[in-house]
Amino acid sequence: MIRFGLFRIGGFGFAVTLEQIKKILQNSTDYSLPHLPGAVAAVLVDGGELVPLLDLSLLAGAESQLSNITQGYRVLVKSEYGIVALPADLSGKIVAEEKCELSATNEQKMNFGIIGKFIYQSEEYSLLDINFLALEMTQDIWQNQFDTGGARRHK
Amino acid sequence: MTVVGDRKLIFRLGGMGFLLDLSEVVEVVTQITDSLDPGRSDIGQGIVSALQFRQTWIPVVDPALKLDVESTVKMRDKTAVILRGTEGNWALLVDQVDKLMAADNFQSCAIPSLLKVAAMGFYSQIQLLHNEPMIVFEPERYYGSAVVSV
Numbered sequence: 001m002i003r004f005g006l007f008r009i010g011g012f013g014f015a016v017t018l019e020q021i022k023k024i025l026q027n028s029t030d031y032s033l034p035h036l037p038g039a040v041a042a043v044l045v046d047g048g049e050l051v052p053l054l055d056l057s058l059l060a061g062a063e064s065q066l067s068n069i070t071q072g073y074r075v076l077v078k079s080e081y082g083i084v085a086l087p088a089d090l091s092g093k094i095v096a097e098e099k100c101e102l103s104a105t106n107e108q109k110m111n112f113g114i115i116g117k118f119i120y121q122s123e124e125y126s127l128l129d130i131n132f133l134a135l136e137m138t139q140d141i142w143q144n145q146f147d148t149g150g151a152r153r154h155k
Numbered sequence: 156m157t158v159v160g161d162r163k164l165i166f167r168l169g170g171m172g173f174l175l176d177l178s179e180v181v182e183v184v185t186q187i188t189d190s191l192d193p194g195r196s197d198i199g200q201g202i203v204s205a206l207q208f209r210q211t212w213i214p215v216v217d218p219a220l221k222l223d224v225e226s227t228v229k230m231r232d233k234t235a236v237i238l239r240g241t242e243g244n245w246a247l248l249v250d251q252v253d254k255l256m257a258a259d260n261f262q263s264c265a266i267p268s269l270l271k272v273a274a275m276g277f278y279s280q281i282q283l284l285h286n287e288p289m290i291v292f293e294p295e296r297y298y299g300s301a302v303v304s305v
Binding site for chain 1: 169170171222223224262264265266267268269270272273274277278281283286287288290
């Protein structure tokens with residue numbers, strides 16, 4: 001049985017498989033470093049290792065919404081390139097695949113790092129391509145080569 | 156026995172923590188307002204001013220420019236860390252000096268491969284102090300062998 005973690009950040013709902021989730025942290029501390037790529041909001045420290053925090057709210061619009069979220073989770077997710085952290089508000093939940101309904105997508109407009117959409121209790125969640133996002137959002141390719149429908153470096 | 160080389164000086168810049176080998180530090184000057192001459196600058200070299208230190212003028216380097224770090228501390232309120240360089244002493248402007256710590260308080264921490272490109276040219280090592288990342292400050296990246304008159 002496949003299960004998904006469903007989360008929201010700044011009005012953007014996203015889903016990752018439970019297998020990909022390493023850990024969910026609450027009230028962890030974010031740290032800034034010089035010259036972080038525009039889509040990396042900060043780093044956090046987990047088990048003595050630095051983890052880049054991807055600003056997923058940029059997937060939903062031009063401006064980062066992270067500063068509006070005063071309390072939330074940091075979802076640590078495994079990618080081929082290392083662990084990345086995803087910000088989420090406190091509404092996260094874990095549900096079985098059969099409880100979700102696959103939604104039709106406008107593939108041309110919404111496929112940047114998104115490989116599908118779920119509807120769960122009338123709310124839409126984008127299933128993320130973590131490997132793709134981990135690479136694109138940390139290498140500054142993000143704002144240079146892709147039309148992301150609004151996602152831009154937020155300096 | 157703790158020797159100078161085993162200790163690190165921790166300073167802050169734009170809220171970020173940095174550490175520096177104490178063996179590279181000549182002195183820390185907290186009141187610099189009356190000793191600065193901003194007219195003697197060479198921005199191309201990262202030199203924002205000159206500082207009178209021990210009866211001579213030395214270059215003042217603001218690492219926030221190269222690091223693209225936003226600091227809310229005005230130049231006159233900053234602290235100058237005087238460093239020993241190959242061309243003589245020079246001053247590093249920092250927001251504040253926190254403290255000295257023995258080297259064994261720090262824990263090595265690898266820069267994730269996903270962030271290595273971003274760090275390139277600015278820093279190459281990070282250490283953790285009480286789980287907070289501290290950037291190992293490498294003075295030669297900011298002021299080096301080129302002779303610059305001030």
